[in-house]
Amino acid sequence: MPLILTDEEQALAESVRKFVADRSPLTSLRQLIASGEPYDADVWKQLTTQLGLAGFTIPESYGGVGAGYSALSVALTELGAGLVASPLLGCALAAEVLLRLDDHEARADLLPKIAGGELIATLAVASSAGGRVTASGSPVGPTLTGTVSPVLNGAEASVLLVAAEVDGATGLYLVDAGADGLTATRLTAVDHSRSLARITLVQTPARLLAGDAVAALSAAQDLANLALASESAGAMRACLDMTSNYAKIRVAFGQPIGAFQAVKHRLADMEKSWELGYAALRDAARAGDREPGRFGPAASVARVLLATAYAEAVVDTVQLHGGIGFTWEHDAHLYYKNGLSNKVLLGGPGDQLDRLADSLGI
Amino acid sequence: MSDDFRARARAWLAVNAPRRSAGDDEGAAGPTTIAAQKAFQASLYDAGFAGLTWPKEYGGQGLTGLEQIVWSQETRDFDLPNGAFFIGISMPGNTILEVGSEAQKKRYLPPMLRGEEIWCQLFSEPGAGSDVASLQTSAVRDGDEWVLNGQKVWTSGAQYSDFGAIIARTDPTKPKHSGISMFIVNMHAPGVTVRPLKVATGHSPFNEVFFDNVRIPADALIGEENKGWDAVVVMLRFERIAIGTMGGSRSNPLGYESLRDLAAGLGRTSEPGVRRSLAELYARSRGVGLFATLLREEAQAGRMPGARGSVAKLAGSDLARFAGTVAADVLGDQLAGFDSDELAAVTMMIVAAPGNAIAGGTSEIQRNIIGERVLGLAKDPGVDRSTPFNQLRVGTQRQN
Ligand SMILES: Cc1cc2nc3c(=O)[nH]c(=O)nc-3n(C[C@H](O)[C@H](O)[C@H](O)COP(=O)(O)OP(=O)(O)OC[C@H]3O[C@@H](n4cnc5c(N)ncnc54)[C@H](O)[C@@H]3O)c2cc1C
Numbered sequence: 144m145p146l147i148l149t150d151e152e153q154a155l156a157e158s159v160r161k162f163v164a165d166r167s168p169l170t171s172l173r174q175l176i177a178s179g180e181p182y183d184a185d186v187w188k189q190l191t192t193q194l195g196l197a198g199f200t201i202p203e204s205y206g207g208v209g210a211g212y213s214a215l216s217v218a219l220t221e222l223g224a225g226l227v228a229s230p231l232l233g234c235a236l237a238a239e240v241l242l243r244l245d246d247h248e249a250r251a252d253l254l255p256k257i258a259g260g261e262l263i264a265t266l267a268v269a270s271s272a273g274g275r276v277t278a279s280g281s282p283v284g285p286t287l288t289g290t291v292s293p294v295l296n297g298a299e300a301s302v303l304l305v306a307a308e309v310d311g312a313t314g315l316y317l318v319d320a321g322a323d324g325l326t327a328t329r330l331t332a333v334d335h336s337r338s339l340a341r342i343t344l345v346q347t348p349a350r351l352l353a354g355d356a357v358a359a360l361s362a363a364q365d366l367a368n369l370a371l372a373s374e375s376a377g378a379m380r381a382c383l384d385m386t387s388n389y390a391k392i393r394v395a396f397g398q399p400i401g402a403f404q405a406v407k408h409r410l411a412d413m414e415k416s417w418e419l420g421y422a423a424l425r426d427a428a429r430a431g432d433r434e435p436g437r438f439g440p441a442a443s444v445a446r447v448l449l450a451t452a453y454a455e456a457v458v459d460t461v462q463l464h465g466g467i468g469f470t471w472e473h474d475a476h477l478y479y480k481n482g483l484s485n486k487v488l489l490g491g492p493g494d495q496l497d498r499l500a501d502s503l504g505i
Numbered sequence: 506m507s508d509d510f511r512a513r514a515r516a517w518l519a520v521n522a523p524r525r526s527a528g529d530d531e532g533a534a535g536p537t538t539i540a541a542q543k544a545f546q547a548s549l550y551d552a553g554f555a556g557l558t559w560p561k562e563y564g565g566q567g568l569t570g571l572e573q574i575v576w577s578q579e580t581r582d583f584d585l586p587n588g589a590f591f592i593g594i595s596m597p598g599n600t601i602l603e604v605g606s607e608a609q610k611k612r613y614l615p616p617m618l619r620g621e622e623i624w625c626q627l628f629s630e631p632g633a634g635s636d637v638a639s640l641q642t643s644a645v646r647d648g649d650e651w652v653l654n655g656q657k658v659w660t661s662g663a664q665y666s667d668f669g670a671i672i673a674r675t676d677p678t679k680p681k682h683s684g685i686s687m688f689i690v691n692m693h694a695p696g697v698t699v700r701p702l703k704v705a706t707g708h709s710p711f712n713e714v715f716f717d718n719v720r721i722p723a724d725a726l727i728g729e730e731n732k733g734w735d736a737v738v739v740m741l742r743f744e745r746i747a748i749g750t751m752g753g754s755r756s757n758p759l760g761y762e763s764l765r766d767l768a769a770g771l772g773r774t775s776e777p778g779v780r781r782s783l784a785e786l787y788a789r790s791r792g793v794g795l796f797a798t799l800l801r802e803e804a805q806a807g808r809m810p811g812a813r814g815s816v817a818k819l820a821g822s823d824l825a826r827f828a829g830t831v832a833a834d835v836l837g838d839q840l841a842g843f844d845s846d847e848l849a850a851v852t853m854m855i856v857a858a859p860g861n862a863i864a865g866g867t868s869e870i871q872r873n874i875i876g877e878r879v880l881g882l883a884k885d886p887g888v889d890r891s892t893p894f895n896q897l898r899v900g901t902q903r904q905n
Pocket residue numbers: 404625626627628629631632633634635636658659660661662711860863864865866867868869870873885
């Protein structure tokens with residue numbers, strides 16, 4: 144299967160791009176910043192009902208559209224380019240975990256609602272610095288205690304899939320957002336397009352989901368890598384286009400600034416890193432659908448290349464715009480913050496390189 | 506269809522293609538090695554694997570980019586011993602195919618593919634490298650012939666080449682890009698002198714070549730008189746794509762697989778920093794390799810890579826440089842002194858790595874091209890396209 148987009152994928156990219164331009168331009172992110180809302184509920188509704196995005200990786204038998212990883216990646220690339228705030232990533236990770244586990248009841252109950260955009264679910268896994276949750280038995284079933292932070296859309300989700308330790312083993316637990324002892328505190332997110340929360344659990348009743356939690360979490364990590372790589376690819380392209388356009392119109396010393404090699408060569412390097420990252424992203428997206436055995440390392444490669452390149456590109460974007468690029472009114476800082484966040488969220492480059500080294504058997 | 510091709514290629518390679526032994530360097534190839542390379546190229550041709558996308562009437566296979574992609578995938582595990590033909594086929598060969606005359610195509614293309622004639626590229630001069638349009642070698646018309654005088658430098662493979670594609674000034678009163686023509690020159694002609702030059706590794710892969718009243722026939726002109734720059738642009742485009750999509754073979758001492766094995770042998774793979782360096786090398790090599798695949802797929806779909814070949818070229822040089830730093834991480838102080846062939850091969854590649862960022866157009870020039878022709882930024886100030894050549898200052902010399 145070729146890496147280049149199929150006609151269908153091309154059409155999908157165009158329709159999502161048009162949707163973003165019409166319904167969620169960067170000005171609407173600024174409205175969210177002003178209102179404090181985590182995302183625009185109307186936009187989310189259209190993304191799920193009109194475009195069916197929340198069901199892309201969910202099979203039709205569970206109410207999804209089963210479009211696959213590559214289609215999801217194509218859509219996320221466009222949403223990333225427009226910094227569209229939505230609970231899509233959290234939902235996709237929760238759905239992935241449910242599909243990989245063996246809990247038929249939870250699947251049948253939750254997946255159709257996630258696919259339809261009626262239910263916001265998320266995955267709560269503590270990173271090494273982000274807390275710890277333990278489970279313990281009780282006469283009426285297990286309870287969870289501990290904290291996890293940051294959790295994608297943790298304050299908006301009505302269902303959380305929480306990874307917790309019991310006797311040194313990891314399990315995945317289904318927790319209702321309204322359950323006793325659960326507190327969700329919204330964090331100040333550096334990236335205005337993400338809503339993140341700290342989840343605190345104190346003897347919170349939970350249901351242990353049947354299936355191999357470690358394998359399910361690993362699959363979720365692969366999907367997270369693909370998703371963040373996709374968003375970063377879109378956003379980085381937007382930075383590159385914005386900055387090269389500016390370099391054509393801004394004049395200094397009698398020349399468009401793009402004529403100066405200090406400017407031109409940085410943009411050329413940005414173009415180079417983007418091209419390599421994008422090729423790796425297409426490979427990961429194809430592997431996800433066609434060669435599951437290769438998906439893990441391919442997604443790590445795409446994530447490592449793009450998250451790193453994007454994080455550098457956002458700094459160059461500010462720099463090459465000069466003073467105007469450092470203002471609140473200019474869009475550069477919106478990308479700058481997104482780039483900072485995308486690099487570290489759900490496992491930064493160091494973690495990804497360790498994970499890649501593991502899968503390569505180094 | 507391409508599955509059939511894949512099976513055929515795989516079967517043939519398994520039987521016929523040797524894996525290159527460490528320390529072999531095409532630049533150091535002596536006469537026996539050249540004979541072996543010619544024989545291998547001939548066997549490739551006989552088996553139907555030479556000139557995959559070239560038309561049948563010029564000795565090619567008339568296949569599509571799809572087979573080319575399959576071939577590059579299947580050959581990754583091998584080091585085909587026909588490196589001496591790389592320049593000829595991918596640069597002068599493709600250029601003749603695109604802008605040469607019918608007679609030139611018929612005469613010169615099939616022998617290249619059959620492994621009979623080796624070619625070199627005679628562009629750079631002491632005073633004209635990045636700014637190759639400043640060249641001073643001259644070609645003056647004399648009846649049915651042209652008379653060549655001047656000096657070329659850094660000419661890879663000139664020592665064993667039969668023909669060269671040379672650019673020379675045919676009108677010094679025109680601006681520098683407008684008075685150049687491209688010719689085919691027989692490297693065995695009277696008046697051609699090839700002198701080897703030694704590079705940093707101690708090998709002599711390239712040469713300086715002197716032309717002293719070398720007479721070439723009028724029909725050796727590629728394209729039109731004084732329109733040689735158009736042919737130069739075509740050849741440089743092929744060159745960047747060819748170098749950029751060449752890909753590293755698994756046996757490359759600076760490749761991920763080799764360095765991983767080297768680190769394991771030295772007992773260093775348990776160190777977190779070394780593990781991460783190796784994983785990053787893997788990731789970056791994948792990026793470069795996959796981009797080459799993407800370019801080929803796009804070409805197959807009718808979208809030509811154009812100036813994006815420069816992205817591939819730049820990425821390849823940067824990767825070699827990065828691999829050098831990873832190798833240094835892996836080797837530690839073993840890099841400073843060693844007495845094994847394996848370490849000698851790695852160190853040789855680290856020493857050779859900077860050459861990648863110079864040969865085929867420097868990385869700075871690639872960045873200019875990417876900036877100007879991919880991103881559409883303004884040209885560098887001061888690139889002179891209007892002053893007559895004989896009034897310009899060139900290279901490290903002065904003109905009056
Ligand atoms: C291994 C090897 C093999 C080669 N094989 C061949 C061959 O087969 N045939 C052939 O014709 N040539 C060959 N070359 C020559 C090669 O193409 C030239 O060396 C190269 O184009 C640079 O030219 P130069 O050496 O004159 O350096 P210069 O052009 O003098 O460059 C010196 C420095 O100035 C920089 N520079 C120059 N102009 C600019 C600019 N506009 N903007 C920014 N920086 C600039 C360069 O990047 C470089 O860093 C080979 C070179 C090597 C190293």
